[in-house]
Structures are given as structure tokens and as C-alpha cells.
Amino acid sequence: MAFVEHNAKTASTSAGGRVEDYVALLKPRVMSLVVFTAFVGMLVAPGDIHPFIGFVAILCIAVGAGASGALNMWYDADIDAIMSRTLNRPIPSGRVSRDDALGFGLTLSAFSVGTLGLVTNWLAAGLLAFTIFFYVVIYTMWLKRSTPQNIVIGGAAGAFPPMIGWAAVTGTVSMDALILFMIIFLWTPPHFWALALYKKGDYEAAGIPMLPNVAGERATQNQIVIYTVLLTITGFGPVLTGLVGWFYAIPAAVLGAIFSVLAVRVRMASGVEMKRRARVLFAYSLSYLFVLFVALLADVGLIRWFGTV
Structure with missing residues (x-):
């Protein structure tokens, strides 16, 4: 003190x-x-x-x-x-x-x-x-x-x-802009809750009511899975509106599947192993958002240059 x-x-x-x-x-x-x-x-x-x-x-x-x-x-x-x-x-x-x-x-x-x-x-x-x-x-x-x-x-x-x-x-x-907003909005909880799982002691010491400190680790693990599934679904929004095509859809599917598997792995673990897996999920979540938006940009570029892909 x-x-x-x-x-x-x-x-x-x-x-x-x-x-x-x-x-x-x-x-x-x-x-x-x-x-x-x-x-x-x-x-x-x-x-x-x-x-x-x-x-x-x-x-x-x-x-x-x-x-x-x-x-x-x-x-x-x-x-x-x-x-x-x-x-x-x-x-x-x-x-x-x-x-x-x-x-x-x-x-x-x-x-x-x-x-x-x-x-x-x-x-x-x-x-x-x-x-x-x-x-x-x-x-x-x-x-x-x-x-x-x-x-x-x-x-x-x-x-x-x-x-x-x-x-x-x-x-x-537009609707496309709102979908981009929703992708990051839904990405944020599993990203930061993964961090909160292995930094729980810090948040507790500071008196910040992060979900693991208030509702417990199991509830946080469940919420991570729920938001990850919602994120994976929303990630296909730009395809449904016609903003992008398969060049984006395939990476979106793969990235979402990996994210979901890592989230489930966090859900199935406890103790030290859970914190290790949460750290892996946190690191992956950064790559997920970057690669997803790169794929979005590449797909739109291909559509504008060569027509529908």
C-alpha cells in the first residue's frame, strides 16, 4: 500500500x-x-x-x-x-x-x-x-x-x-459498416475475458469487477464460448450482404473454427492448464481479427479489380 x-x-x-x-x-x-x-x-x-x-x-x-x-x-x-x-x-x-x-x-x-x-x-x-x-x-x-x-x-x-x-x-x-462494428464488438468479450482468466489476481487486487472475479471462472468460460460462436456467425455477415465473396468466406470459416476450438478447450480445462489455454486464446484472438480484416480487404479488392469472386 x-x-x-x-x-x-x-x-x-x-x-x-x-x-x-x-x-x-x-x-x-x-x-x-x-x-x-x-x-x-x-x-x-x-x-x-x-x-x-x-x-x-x-x-x-x-x-x-x-x-x-x-x-x-x-x-x-x-x-x-x-x-x-x-x-x-x-x-x-x-x-x-x-x-x-x-x-x-x-x-x-x-x-x-x-x-x-x-x-x-x-x-x-x-x-x-x-x-x-x-x-x-x-x-x-x-x-x-x-x-x-x-x-x-x-x-x-x-x-x-x-x-x-x-x-x-x-x-x-450502412448495413455493411454496422456488420464490421458487430464483428469487433463480439470479438472483444472473448478476447479480454481470456486475458482476465489468467490475470484474475491483478483485477481482484485493483477492485475491478471483471467477470471471472464476480461470476467465477466457469461462468466466464461459458460466456467465452457463447460469444465466440456469435462472432463466428457474424463473421459471415459481409458475405450475406454481398460485400465480399468466397475469398473472404473461406478464411472466415477457418478462423472461426479455430477460435471456437480454442474457446472450447478453455471451457474444458481448469486450474493452471485453463490459464495456459486462456493465454493461447488471447494471443490467437489478436491474429484472428487481423487476418479476418486482411481477408476482407483482399476480397473487396479482387471484386473491384476483377468482378465477382
Whole structure:
């Protein structure tokens, strides 16, 4: 406890910080996933966008995601100082003050939303603003510390980027954009609950009501299987709407089958073996989303270049 109080005091009084500390506030690994899914959403959307405008739009989405990360770290500095995987973040380690992180996050939020609205359209900017608000206020300030469904509802924040990319090109939100949203929305619970299964002690120490800590490991394992099945089914949505063809459908089927098998393997295990399998599932879930969206992008490209595939 003394260690935590020391870090909290240091974080509240330190100023400045190195460039790399401010980069860390942006959560660059999370940002990379946001940028990638937004980029795919932009490229698969019907219509054209000038390359420079597209680049600025992606930059704005990245900056908005980074702003969300900085504001999340500003608010969560107290629990970050407790959990092993977040202990060395810039604020709890004392390298950046909470006030500096707050100002940094608010400035980037205003810049990203305003610039995106000016260079593309205000629907895309409005979606970006709502995404930042949802992640910081609805998820970080409210859901994360109050309900074991925090990841389910809060997962919407991470599901908006492809929709924002789509809106930047078309100025609209279509059924295809909503399906891309739903794929990431349904992917989020099994992804994070797998992490929560083998990091249960961290969440318990920080007082965060993650599902394994509140409902137990067995209930979490069951929910992982349910959401994985729903994700696998939803993954075929772009095929049903005609956005893509078999070039996407085959990888989607294989990826979903592997995801489902790994989820069931987690469900059938317990103790140390369950945690090992949960770690494998967590790692695979990252590859799943990346490969699925690559297949989506490749299929749409083939359709536009060569006709129906």
C-alpha cells in the first residue's frame, strides 16, 4: 500500500516527461489496431477518397484513439499503480503528471475531431467524438469499475473505427459498416475475458469487477464460448450482404473454427492448464481479427479489380 501511495503522490506532482512517455500515453499497440480496422473500413467502403484526405482522416482517427488512451490513463492512474501489467505506465511510475496527461488527452481530442470534420464530413467527426466520449466516460469512468459487463458494453468503443473510416468516405453508415462494428464488438468479450482468466489476481487486487472475479471462472468460460460462436456467425455477415465473396468466406470459416476450438478447450480445462489455454486464446484472438480484416480487404479488392469472386 505504501508503494501505491508513493506512486500516486509522485504521479500527482511530477511534471514534464519525455517524448516516449507521451507516446506511451497514447497506447500505441491499441492505436495500431484502431488504425488498421479504420483503414480497412475506409478502403472497403464504396466510393473514392483522395489519398491525402484519406491519410489525414486515418491520422485523425489515430490521434483520437491516442487521446482516449491518455484520458483513460489519467483517470485510471490509481488502479494502474496496483496491477502488474500497468504498473510501469507513465503516470503511476511518476514520469508524467495526471494534470499533464489530462491536458494532453483533451487537446488531442479536440484537434482530431475538429480536423476530421473539416477534411471529410461531420458524421465521421461525430462518430469519432462519440467514440472518445464512450471510451472515457461510459467505459472508463462508469462501466469498468461498476459491472462485470464492462467489457461487453464498453467494447463498443473499440468497434467504431471501421465505421468511422466508412463514414469518412461515404458520409453514411450502412448495413455493411454496422456488420464490421458487430464483428469487433463480439470479438472483444472473448478476447479480454481470456486475458482476465489468467490475470484474475491483478483485477481482484485493483477492485475491478471483471467477470471471472464476480461470476467465477466457469461462468466466464461459458460466456467465452457463447460469444465466440456469435462472432463466428457474424463473421459471415459481409458475405450475406454481398460485400465480399468466397475469398473472404473461406478464411472466415477457418478462423472461426479455430477460435471456437480454442474457446472450447478453455471451457474444458481448469486450474493452471485453463490459464495456459486462456493465454493461447488471447494471443490467437489478436491474429484472428487481423487476418479476418486482411481477408476482407483482399476480397473487396479482387471484386473491384476483377468482378465477382
